[in-house]
Amino acid sequence: MSTKSDVKEEKKNLNFIEQIVMGDVEKGLNGGRVQTRFPPEPNGYLHIGHAKAICLDFGIAERFGGKCNLRFDDTNPVKEDVEYVDSIQEDIKWLGYQWENIYYASDYFQQLYDLAIRFIKEGKAYVDEQSAEEIAKQKGTPTTPGTNSPYRDRSIEENLDLFERMSKGEFPDGSMILRAKIDMAHPNMHFRDPIMYRIITSHPHHRTGNQWKVYPMYDFAHGQSDYFEGVTHSLCTLEFEVHRPLYDYYIDQFATDEYRPKQREFNRLNITYTVMSKRKMLQLVQEGLVRGWDDPRMPTICGLRRRGYTPESIRSFINKIGYTKYEALNDVSLLEAAAREDLKPRATRVCAILDPIKLVITNYPEGTTEDLVMENNPDNETAGTRVVPFGREVYIERGDFREEADKDFYRLSPGGREVRLKGAYIIQATGCEKDAEGNVTTVYATYDPNTKSGTEGGNKKVKSTINWVDVNTSVEAEIRLYDRLFAVENPSAEEGDFRDLLNPESMKVITGARVEKSLADAKPGDKYQFLKIGYFNTDLDTKDGQLVFNRTVSLKG
Numbered sequence: 001m002s003t004k005s006d007v008k009e010e011k012k013n014l015n016f017i018e019q020i021v022m023g024d025v026e027k028g029l030n031g032g033r034v035q036t037r038f039p040p041e042p043n044g045y046l047h048i049g050h051a052k053a054i055c056l057d058f059g060i061a062e063r064f065g066g067k068c069n070l071r072f073d074d075t076n077p078v079k080e081d082v083e084y085v086d087s088i089q090e091d092i093k094w095l096g097y098q099w100e101n102i103y104y105a106s107d108y109f110q111q112l113y114d115l116a117i118r119f120i121k122e123g124k125a126y127v128d129e130q131s132a133e134e135i136a137k138q139k140g141t142p143t144t145p146g147t148n149s150p151y152r153d154r155s156i157e158e159n160l161d162l163f164e165r166m167s168k169g170e171f172p173d174g175s176m177i178l179r180a181k182i183d184m185a186h187p188n189m190h191f192r193d194p195i196m197y198r199i200i201t202s203h204p205h206h207r208t209g210n211q212w213k214v215y216p217m218y219d220f221a222h223g224q225s226d227y228f229e230g231v232t233h234s235l236c237t238l239e240f241e242v243h244r245p246l247y248d249y250y251i252d253q254f255a256t257d258e259y260r261p262k263q264r265e266f267n268r269l270n271i272t273y274t275v276m277s278k279r280k281m282l283q284l285v286q287e288g289l290v291r292g293w294d295d296p297r298m299p300t301i302c303g304l305r306r307r308g309y310t311p312e313s314i315r316s317f318i319n320k321i322g323y324t325k326y327e328a329l330n331d332v333s334l335l336e337a338a339a340r341e342d343l344k345p346r347a348t349r350v351c352a353i354l355d356p357i358k359l360v361i362t363n364y365p366e367g368t369t370e371d372l373v374m375e376n377n378p379d380n381e382t383a384g385t386r387v388v389p390f391g392r393e394v395y396i397e398r399g400d401f402r403e404e405a406d407k408d409f410y411r412l413s414p415g416g417r418e419v420r421l422k423g424a425y426i427i428q429a430t431g432c433e434k435d436a437e438g439n440v441t442t443v444y445a446t447y448d449p450n451t452k453s454g455t456e457g458g459n460k461k462v463k464s465t466i467n468w469v470d471v472n473t474s475v476e477a478e479i480r481l482y483d484r485l486f487a488v489e490n491p492s493a494e495e496g497d498f499r500d501l502l503n504p505e506s507m508k509v510i511t512g513a514r515v516e517k518s519l520a521d522a523k524p525g526d527k528y529q530f531l532k533i534g535y536f537n538t539d540l541d542t543k544d545g546q547l548v549f550n551r552t553v554s555l556k557g
Ligand code: ATP
Pocket: 038, 039, 040, 041, 042, 048, 049, 050, 052, 053, 235, 236, 237, 267, 268, 269, 270, 276, 277, 278, 279
């Protein structure tokens, strides 16, 4: 049994929207029912901002024993496409959520149309033939009233006739609109005779084809759709707060019962060094400024997935930043920290050499190899071990060797310090070979057979440990390193064209890297920690033995 203080305690852990919902349930509003919806417009791929809305919409339904539907807000055929409808479903499922039903605003086109006819008949709507510029000029300002349209007092018959003909396609796009007849002096600008319908004959709709020539505006479609479906809590971002009275107004005009959906608003997610707008992302894709919607530099769900983010890391990030009533810009390092935290116990720790040079251990018996047993993940007891072949010739990072080194250099240098090859033996460099340009091509070293890791001699301490992979069994790989997509913290706040603010160094492709044998069969989506380098995800481009890895994040922020 829960006591009063339990309930109080539980309430404290809820975000402010959840507290509102809990209060509504306690009051028995709408019979104590909770129903939400996630309402994307299918005009682009989902980004991590949408994940914030998804976690709230689905999370609230889960927490309060209600349901959450997916509703496509497909009222603008010009920009919408089934490609987006499909990707949106895939991304929501990948994030770990399942909707109760899928609905489309286009399912309600007839109902909305009938409602518009009813508004006209009740003298609450009229057809305006002015241009968009004229209408804008008459809007007034927040402190001065607007001006009535000369078409505002048309007869009901004339309005009915014109609207019906608009919907039959008798008039060209942009020539007329249907407006609600409310109040051109209303202090809330959204009430100054808002547009209900516009003509679109130029683009077929992705579901209804050429059936409709008029399409409802967001404000006229959204609340009504919520009402038709039985939504109790219509959650959206803060910019819709000023639309809320209109949302309520429309529903009040036709609702016959007590039931009302409630719109509540929370802050949008914005993240540093990126843009969170489908319109801008579409531009980047169409102009080839990124490699597609799922480019690992994109803030899209599919981009983050390809980059190596897991659903858990995204949800944990969303949970940490929380929901408020204030706009904010969240530091991308919080998202990166969530990835590290999630991948640490999950990603197998392996060796990859990005810039390989060969190292020959001259006193290691020729023609001999041995199998070293390595822990897959010291932070995860269940991760087990794997066998890594070791032999006379290994690749090491070019930067781990210096022909001439000062005393501050702890890694390999001829006649210099002893260095441990990770999980193997202690070695000491003896010399090197160079090509005509003076680049080192081979490093020579000797090893101490009594220092094998995991044996008694393996405890001998040295100042540094370096990575290696076996020359004979390691495999070649392409490695893609990513940096921030934009060079400035808040590209949306800058003047000028956002495309000029892209970071020219946002992707570095390394070919000819070497990874240990255990990665030879890596499949897209397999996640690793490349020791000392970062967390990596096997890329979708991996095929026919051609390995490609994306760096998700570096090891430290
Ligand atoms: P964009 O401006 O990127 O096109 P949008 O708001 O037009 O985004 P919709 O498809 O209309 O995108 O959004 C679906 C839902 O996701 C809405 O409820 C919207 O409030 C929410 N949403 C969109 N962007 C964000 C964001 N950055 N943070 C939180 N919620 C968001």
